[in-house]
Amino acid sequence: MALHERFGGWRVVAFVVVVGFAWLLGCQDAAGPRPRPSQGPSTPLIVSAPVMPPSVASSGAATARLVGGDSVVFVSAPPGSFPGGAFATIRNRATGSVVTTPVIDGGFDPVPVNAVVGDSLAVIVTSAAGASLLQAVVSVRGHQPPxxxxxxxxxxxxxxxxxxxxxxxFSEPVDPGTINSGTIGLQLNSQLVAGGASILSDGLHATFAPDAPLAPQTTYTLVITTGVADLAGRPLEQPVQVPFTTGSLTSNVATITLFPSSALVGPGGSVQIQAVLRDASGNVLDWFNPAAPSLSWSTADPVVAIAASSGLLEGYLSGTVTGRAAGTVTVTATSGSRSATASITVGTLAFASVSTGDLHTCGITTTGEAYCWGSNLYGGALGTGDSSRDLVTTTPVRVAGGLSFATITAGTARTCGITTVGVGYCWGDGRRGALGNGDTVNSAVPVPVAGGLSLATISMGLQHACGLMTSGAAYCWGYNGDGELGTGTTSFYSATPVAVSGGFSFVQIAAGMDHTCALTASGAAYCWGSGSAGQLGTGDTNSAPTPVPVAGGLSFKALTAGFAQTCALTLAGTAYCWGVATAGLGVDTTSGCFRATRCTTPTPVVGGLTFSALGPASRQPGYSVCAVTVAGAAYCWGEIWGAGAAPREFGGHPSYTPQAVGGGVQFASVSLGEFHYCGLSVAGVAYCWGGNNDGQIGDGSFFIASDTPVKVAGQP
Incomplete structure (x- = not known):
């Protein structure tokens, strides 16, 4: 067995691709030969020639789809290219399609991007803290050898x-017919070692398995010849030789970790569980070797649920558990003498509220239990106690701690909730004090917000959060570089709640990317923080570290703060927006403020609709907003895909007028994440739609987006 995760199939989605987790938890010193950059000496990026993939490819439960006839190129970077890098974003400047992939050990495996010869790809590599390590534009060319x-x-x-x-x-898929022990082999003292070469279904990953264990303390050379050719018949640019020296030990399974370790499914519903297997040194084990011990799945009571192997999910071996009858059952994954267990409850969920984070979603049941699903980014956004930062769950999993919640708010890689006795808890990404517990470290379980405040509501911004006490006093915590905490300063951050200046009593508060707004009982709106795009609504673009009144004298009953815009509903249900002049304002594009690129005072949303509820806006640069009419119809505007299905980052289009969400669901509330939407119907059923690259729509699928609302798993 080798020391790397793998993935099969080409994970290409018409609006987004997230790949590379196959490398994410692999051996930390993994590296390889440093091939020449194919697109010029100034960047180590490798861009293949366009290839024509099949229209549909699959890997385990993850299905990837392409627009028929589209060609793709594969973009990669060798290990060590970008030390300290965390993520790479690749955007086709011609089509607007975007791909995001993790950067591990300073590089990333080939990522498929829809492109043709002549397209330009803008590539940005950032650190975990968001610092830019590379900004480059590379051209797509033909006739590039692998x-x-x-x-x-x-x-x-x-x-x-x-x-x-x-x-x-390899930098692109190669012809399986060119992979054999003569083109990929192992040498000892210039003599071939007996074994067999094979290629995975994605065409990118090849292996050589020796017929017998290697000799200890011996130097071997892995040899790849120019007999390897790509799908167009182009041979490998140059032969590669990789010497290495064996130790004296074998690599066997030492530990197994299951994620999620607990989950709830409905009768007939299913959940996929990922199994991460490591050796005694902590290396993640890949299962190339057919002689390696297999991973088996079983349940303690097949009357309640059954389990079966289901291939790879995000680079990990997985099993699918299917519920049969109400009850709780232990699921066991076994490899050789090692095993691990998970607890699965078969039952039904009834949600009282649902909230979308950037890449995850959370909800509260009618009995106060908190569940989350989607990405566990930064090691704890789901709150299950599992700190594995790059794992996902496609169905609701119970938040750890046994707390009874009255409200829950999902944010950017973090979540906060308020218990039925008014105590605030947060979990997930704790950088810059965003959890409010006095620390700056991540937490995979709920931790109490410091200060002993009796809270009624919490709103999550990009890197800060604000809450209202039952008395109406506002407190904020987290990042404060733009004055979004409202304390009168722009100190870097506060890891504990600090009182918003002015002594106001508010009834609603909304945290945006770098600004905050709130409403008084009389409907007066106040905002503070960054005003560079006019998002404070004061008639100018000045920032304010303390609350300032929104201009216009309107009385509002609800408001939301987004990336660089703010929207609110008047007492009569008319929507107004202000801030950066994009489709996210929903205002008349011929108006003077829109032509001036900023609407610095409240401007009416076009369409003449009357709304009863306004959803939290996206904190990311999608500028999207959603609202619900008095009849329960959901509408969205901004940079959306389809009928309000997903933000423009997923290859959508700007809609300057509210667009009805399809599906015919009558909603009581809606909530907007970075790439997906969720809402609670008037019947109390949770629905989600939009992007699903991290399982955030919660229907049990993965990488399959939905244009229309789908029911979250576990509900009747």
Whole structure:
């Protein structure tokens, strides 16, 4: 077995692709030969020639789709290209399609991007803190030969387990007919080692498995020849030789970790559980070797639920548990002498509220239990106690701690809730004090907000949060570089709640990307923080570290703060917006303020609709807003895809007027994440739609987006 996760199939989605988790938890010193950059000497990026993939490809439960006839190129970077890098974003400047992938060990495996010859790809590599490490534009060219991006073991690696299988990652899919022991092989003292070469279904990952364990304390050379060719018949640009030295040990399973470790499914419903297997040194084990121990799944009571292997999910081996009858059952994953368990409850959920974060969603049941689903980004956004930062769950999982919640708000890689006795709890990304517990570290379980405040509501901004006490006093915590905490200063951050200046009593508060707004009982709106786009509504673009009144003298009953805009509903249900002049304002595009790129005072949303509820706006640069009419129809405007299905980052289009959400669901409330939407129907059923690259719509699917609302799993 080799020391890397793998993935099969080409995970290409018409609006977004997130790949690379196959590399994310692999061996930390993994590297490979440093091939020449295919797109010029100023960047180590490798861009393949366009290839024509199949219209539909699949890997385990994850299905990837392409627009028929579209060609793709594969973009990659060898290990060590971007030290300190965390993520790479690739945007086709011609089509607007965007791909995001993790950067691990300073590089990333080939990422498929829809493109043709002549397109330009803008690539940005950032650190975990958001610092830009690379901003480059590379051109798509034809006739690029394939190269080797990396190998396992990497060049000159020592202490390689004697039962290892060698793996090679190519810059683009190669012809399976050119993969054999003559083109990918192992040499000892210039003599070939007996074994077999094979290629995975994605065409990118090849392996060489020796027929017998390697000799200990011995130097071998992995050899890849120019006999390897791509799908167009172009041979590998140059042969590659990778020497490495074995140790004296084999690599066997030492630990198994299951995620989620607990979940709820309805009768007939199912949930996928990921299994992360590691050796005694903590290396994630990949299952290339057919002689390696298999992973089996079982349940303690097949009357309640059954379990079966279901291939790979985000690079991990997985099992699918299907509920049969009400009850709780233990699920066991076993490999050799090692095993791990998860607890699955078969029952039904009834949601009282639902809230969308950027890449995850949370909801509260009618009995006060909190459930989350989607991405566990930064090691805790789901609050299950699992700190694995890059795992996902496609169905609701119970938040740890046994707390009874009255409200819940999902944000950017973090979540906050208020218990039925008014105590605030937060979990997830704790950087810059965003959890409000006096610390700056992440937490995978709910931790109490400091200060002993009796809270009624919490709103999540991009890197800050604000809450209202039952008395109406406002407190904020987290990042304060633009004065969004409202204390009169722009100090870097506060890890504990600080009182908003002015002594106001508010009935609603809304935190945006870098500004905050609130309403008094009389309907007067106040805002503070960054005003650079006019989002404070004061008639100018000045920032304010303390609350300032919104101009216009309107009385509002609800408001929401987004990326660089604010929207509110008057007492009569008319929507107004102000801020950066994009489709997200929903205002007349011929108006003077729109032509001036900023509407610095409240401006009516076009369409003449009367709304009863306004959903939290996106804190990310999608500028999207949603609201519900008095008849329960949901409408969205801004940079949306389809009928309000997903923000423009998913390849959508700007809509300057409210567009009805399809599906015929009558909503009581709606909430908007970065790439997806959710809402609670008047019947108390939770629905989600839009992007689903992290399972955030919660219907049990993965990587399959939905234009229309789908029911969250676990409900009757």
């Amino acid at each position: 190269v080797v991006v990396r190998t396992t073991p990497p060049d000159k690696k020592t202490d390689v387990p004697v039962n290892s299988v060698m793996s090679v990652v």
